[in-house]
Amino acid sequence: MASLIPPATEAEARAIQQALRTQVDTTGPGPQRPATVAGLDVAYAKDERTLAAAVVLLDFATHEVLAESTATGVPAFDYIPGLFAFRELPTLLTALSRLPATPDLLVVDGHGLAHPHRFGLACHLGVLTGLPVFGVGKTRLIGTAAEPGPDRGAHSDLVDEGELVGRVLRTRPGVKPVYVSVGHRIDLDTACAHTLALTPSYRLPETTRAADQACRRALAAG
DNA sequence: GCGACAG
DNA sequence: ATCTTGTCGC
Numbered sequence: 001m002a003s004l005i006p007p008a009t010e011a012e013a014r015a016i017q018q019a020l021r022t023q024v025d026t027t028g029p030g031p032q033r034p035a036t037v038a039g040l041d042v043a044y045a046k047d048e049r050t051l052a053a054a055v056v057l058l059d060f061a062t063h064e065v066l067a068e069s070t071a072t073g074v075p076a077f078d079y080i081p082g083l084f085a086f087r088e089l090p091t092l093l094t095a096l097s098r099l100p101a102t103p104d105l106l107v108v109d110g111h112g113l114a115h116p117h118r119f120g121l122a123c124h125l126g127v128l129t130g131l132p133v134f135g136v137g138k139t140r141l142i143g144t145a146a147e148p149g150p151d152r153g154a155h156s157d158l159v160d161e162g163e164l165v166g167r168v169l170r171t172r173p174g175v176k177p178v179y180v181s182v183g184h185r186i187d188l189d190t191a192c193a194h195t196l197a198l199t200p201s202y203r204l205p206e207t208t209r210a211a212d213q214a215c216r217r218a219l220a221a222g
Numbered sequence: 223g224c225g226a227c228a229g
Numbered sequence: 230a231t232c233t234t235g236t237c238g239c
Contacts, residue, residue, distance in 0.1 A: 041229090042229075042230085043230075043231095044229080044230050044231070045231090046230095046231060046232075047231090048230070048231080051230090079228095079229070079230080080227090081226085081227040081228065081229090082227080082228085084228055084229060085228090087229075088229075109228080109229070110228045110229065111228055114228085115228080116227095120228070121228075121229085135228085137228055137229090138228080138229090139227095139228065139229090140226095140227090140228080141226095141227070141228045142226090142227085142228090174239095179228085228230105229230050229231105
């Protein structure tokens, strides 16, 4: 079955990506006015032997925290750029299953289509859950892009192999931009608009910030 | 062969 | 990812 997680080998992981990538929905447009949005993130122990995942549900308009869930586990796969999703997905899915509500939209740390095989964590999570998802990465995995202008909202296309795979978006004036890409059931314009809506004060989305804090707390707690 | 390489 | 708090600068 294609949803095997974790895969036993690198070859198996690549085969799973290959099988699931056909199920990604990039038609969008996705929720324009979601009532809720959830951020997901993972924190590792110093030795990377254990990890804690967190999902934090926010009111999309006010950014108020509505619910939160966590899970601890072990990395399910070696860290290999391009196969990164297999490492965190199991624990992330456990945490998500514990959330007492279904989010209208998911925002993940990392990339979606801005991936060597167009199937980053945001796509993988989207296909597995069926929910609208987009990714906001802090650094580039693949592709080339011009430096966006200095103003908040300035952006440039992230292109790989002649394909538009995402957008480099400035969320804070004069601050290093983020990498936005489609995961599942949403389009790039909508994902970028939501990213700006979620970054009123900081470089990273409020969803990511809340999830980051939550998983660090969960890791410290045990 | 030499870099690059989400978290 | 993690090692790491307060501090210099706009």
